[in-house]
Amino acid sequence: MAEGLGRRERKKQQTRRTLIETAARLFNERGYDATGVADVAEAADVTKRTFFLHFPTKEDVLLSDGPARVELALRVIDERAPQAPPREVLAEAIHAMIADTASRELPNGMAALRARLMVDSPAVQARVLRAVFTAQARIAEALRAAYPETLDRATAASVVGAAVGAVCAAAMASLQDGDAPEATSEAMRQAAAIALHAFDALGEESR
Template identity: 55%
Template sequence: MSDDSGRRERKKQATRQALVAAAVRLFTERGYDNTSVTDITDLADVSKRTFFLHFPTKEDVLLADSDARVALAVEAVAGHATPRESLLAAATRMIANTAAGDLPSGLAALRAELVVTTPAVQARVLHAMFQAQVKITAALLAAHPGELDEVTASAMVGALMGAISAATVTSLTRGDSPAITQAAMRRATVVALRCVTRDS
C-alpha cells in the first residue's frame, strides 16, 4: 500500500469512527428517534454526502463493526476437521472481536437497547444477521463439502448465531459489564453447539 493510499484509508477510518462516536453520543443524549442524520454530521463536522458514503441509513451506524466481524467468522470456518470445530472457531473469533477495535465502547450496549425498543433498528439488525448467516453458511458448506446439506448447515449456523445474539441482548439489557457479556456469549456458543451437533 502506497503512502497516499494508506493516508486515505486512515482518513476514511477516522471519519467513520467520528460519525459512529457522534451518533452514539446523540442517540444516548437525545434518543434515536430525536436524532437526525444532519445532527450526526454536524457534530462530526462532515457533510451529509460523506455520511452516506459510509452508511446507507441511520440504522447502519449501529452496525459499523458488523462487516469486519462477519469477515473474521467466514475466514475462521476453513481448515477444521469437523463442522462443529469450524463453527466454534467462527464464534470464538467473532466474540474476541467484540473487545477489539477503536469504536465507542457504548456501541454494543446502545445497539442492544435499541434493538429492544426501536422497530427500525430491530429490522435492520435482523436483516444484517440474516445476511451474515448466509455468508457463514456458504463458508461452512465450502469447508466441509459433502458432509452437510444446505438445510442442515443453515440450521446449525442460525441456531449458533441466534443463541449468541439472544444471550448478548439479555446480558447487555441487564447492565452486565463487557467481560460478563463476553462470557455469556461464550456460554451461548457451548449450549448451541452441544445441541446442533449432537446428531449431525
C-alpha cells in the same frame, strides 16, 4: 504513492470512527429518533455527503462493525486447518466474532445501545434482524461449501443458526441486565458452547 494512499485510507477510517462515536453519543444524549443524519454530520464536523459515503442509512451506523465481523468468520472457515472437523471450525469462527465484539462494541457502548434500540425502535429491530439473518446465511453457505460431504444446506443453516442465534440472544439478555462487558462476553461464550452441541446429533465425523 503507496504512502499517500495509506494516509488517505487512514483518514477515511478515522472519519468513519468519528462518525460512529459521534452518532453513539448523540443517540444516547438526544434519543435515536430525535437524532438525524444532519445532526451527526454537524457534530462530527463533516458534510451529510461524507456521512452517506460511509453509511447508507442512520441504522447502518449501529451495525458499522457487523460486515467486518462476518468476513472474519468467513476467513476462519476459508483458512481452516486440513482435516479440521466442521464443529471445531464453526466454534473458532463464532469465538472470533465474539472476541471482535468484545474488543470493539462492548467497551464503547455500541452493543448496549443497539440492544436497547432493538426494544424501543421497530426500524432498528428490523434492520438488525435482517443483518443477523444475512450473516447466518453467509456463514452457513461457507461452512456447507467447506464440508459438502458432511453438511447439506439445511443442516448447515440449522447449526449456524443455532450458534449465532444463541450468541445474539445471550448478548441481548446480558446487555439488558446491565452486565459489565466481561460478563456479556462470558454469556456469549457459554451460549456458543450450548448451541454447538447441535453438532452432536450429526455423528462423530462432524465433531
